[in-house]
Amino acid sequence: MKIKVIENFDGSFTLDSQAQAILFSLLTGEKFIEQVAEQANCQTVIFTEILFQPVPYSPGTPKGMPAQFEQYHQSSDHLIINVPPNFMFAAKIFQPSRLCAIYQKIRD
Numbered sequence: 001m002k003i004k005v006i007e008n009f010d011g012s013f014t015l016d017s018q019a020q021a022i023l024f025s026l027l028t029g030e031k032f033i034e035q036v037a038e039q040a041n042c043q044t045v046i047f048t049e050i051l052f053q054p055v056p057y058s059p060g061t062p063k064g065m066p067a068q069f070e071q072y073h074q075s076s077d078h079l080i081i082n083v084p085p086n087f088m089f090a091a092k093i094f095q096p097s098r099l100c101a102i103y104q105k106i107r108d
Contacts, residue, residue: 013053013096022091024049027083027101036103040079045103051083053096065100072102079103 015023026032028047037044052069055061063070065080072078083099093099 015051015093019091019093023051023083023087023093026087026090036079036081037105040103040105042105042107044106045079046106048078048102048104050102051099052102054082054098054100069100069102077105079105 024047033045033047050069050072052066054064055066057064061067063073065073069080072080080100080102083101088094088097088099
């Protein structure tokens with residue numbers, strides 16, 4: 001069985017303003033921020049308001065993300081998380097089915 005490499009995948013998307021507002025509210029909630037910071041072993045985190053859709057592996061996207069976001073993956077000052085499915089559902093976001101959010105780590 002061969003693995004199919006996808007050469008081109010359009011990861012662009014737009015969110016309805018109301019859905020975006022709900023999602024951003026959930027991603028910046030005090031309890032959620034505390035959980036993310038605890039898992040990241042830092043004092044706190046700040047949501048950068050940057051979201052992206054994960055993309056399939058390809059020679060141009062070996063990290064599973066659009067190339068312009070790889071700088072955050074390589075940064076020790078940033079954290080990339082999968083947006084929890086219950087947040088997507090609460091914000092009534094069904095397309096795309098998965099999103100990632102970027103946070104900035106704040107250390108002591």
